[in-house]
Amino acid sequence: MSGDAPRVAEQEFEALVGPLVEPGLRLAYSMLGDRAEAEDATQEAITKAWRNLGRLRDRDQARPWFLAIVANQCRNMRRTRWFRTVRLPAFFQPNSAATEMDRIDIERALGRLSMGDRQILFMHYYLDLPIEEIALSLGISRAAAKGRIYRACHRLRPGLLEEDI
């Protein structure tokens, strides 16, 4: 191996993963609700991606692969640092004026979802990932991914019909 090989490998890695850092950070933020935690998770995910790059067989699947690592890292952080991550961000607090029984605002509803539900809704509705990529990222079938999106939406708005989604 030449002396430039590591640098070339780094450049290739950065070219592959670099564009995914921001969506990864945003995904982590949507799951954890804290910027410092989200940056920690994303940075750790980059390190893990570097170590496991050999397992990525198809470079076209880098995005779901990397986002899956980010999501797993978020879940790990949630397990190990619960007391730092459980606090509700101000964003998820309900509007104090919203005291009517028939009004559950979307922020509060999103905040009440499980981390997994927020992850899949964020991927689908915010990152606009195709169902195939979401399925790859979650390691499930396309039909299962659609089902989970539907169920997450249903938990968000119990009265929804499938055609609304």
Next chain:
Amino acid sequence: MTLRDDIRAGFDRKQATLGEVGDARHRLMQDALAARDHASHRAQWAAGIAAVLIAAIVITTFALIRGVGRPHATPAASPTATAQNLGVSDSTPILVIRESSAYQKIDAITWDGKAVGKLPFDAGDSISNPAANLFASAGTIRDRTGAVVASGSFGAKFFSGTWADDEVHFCLMTPFDTPGAGGVPTTLKLFDARAGTARDVLQIGTVNNQSFVTVAACSVEFDRAVVVQSAGQGIGTAQYWVVELSTGKILWTHNFQESKALPVQIVSSRDGQTIAESQGLTSTLFGLDGAVIGHIAGSVQIFCWDGSLALVDPGTGGGPATIVRISDGSTVWSGPTGSGFYVYSYAAQPDGASLAVGLHNPANTDVKGFTPVDLYIVAPDGHVVAEMKDIYW
């Protein structure tokens, strides 16, 4: 606005609070690659450190098993048995029901009503966590294999704690068994059942011969607990507090000590975000900050996991038990009508929105003091996923 627009707008507002991320790509990438080298060196150290830690854990475990630090939970040796009779993963939530012919035998069903085997141990006096993969009694906590995960003093006769929504922690008011005429101040403790550790959250409430303190909700996920001080003789509520678990800060409280009205029963959503004060045949709902968000006819028994639905008991002669949608007050499910039907037991599906409802049915016959029920597992749209007649649950 479509649902997509709504959700996207919600995430947009959240992402706006993230601030500038333009520098993140370069900075995080550089930091990660720099950490990579440290990490590889750390890996070599990790094996050695792990060996030392394992030895320390073994020594500590033996020390704790000897009874140090009660009532702190004591971690047991790693379980070796497997729940061979149970056909689902440990993380799959189950409901446990008892056989009518053998009360101590426990059958497991998943939340879609499928029978998935039996628990290989007697859990007759245990209280399970929401997923039913840990079972607590007054002195031990067992996993699904029956292996003791922790031991300690968690209640006078039965488990007095309240399981948290992360399935691992539980809240417990201590002391729970030292009543006296003058009363003893109680402390809210948070236990980690797997790690065998506990910490004080705050001193709050008083236990005495006439009154005790319980925890209506213990939410690690939302950093909240709801602590309830009973009124005299344990009937109704004198006061309750919504507290922040991580800091012990009291977020809000309601005090009924001066009230001459009917006894008040407190039911909290699992995350402490919605609380029902049921008085007589009316429930008033309070939201995150303690403000009234609505009223429901009947007595709220439990909320579903995400707080969107409530199981409501109408009271004697008031009609069937119902499941009501909080957002609009509509009824999504009604139980059977007729005298003698009433709500006996209930549970909320972890990370879902289904409710399990055990209804007393006058056609069933008590056996040796145990009351059988008809169990209904009701999906959030009101669809009955499963119905089981004349079981113990």
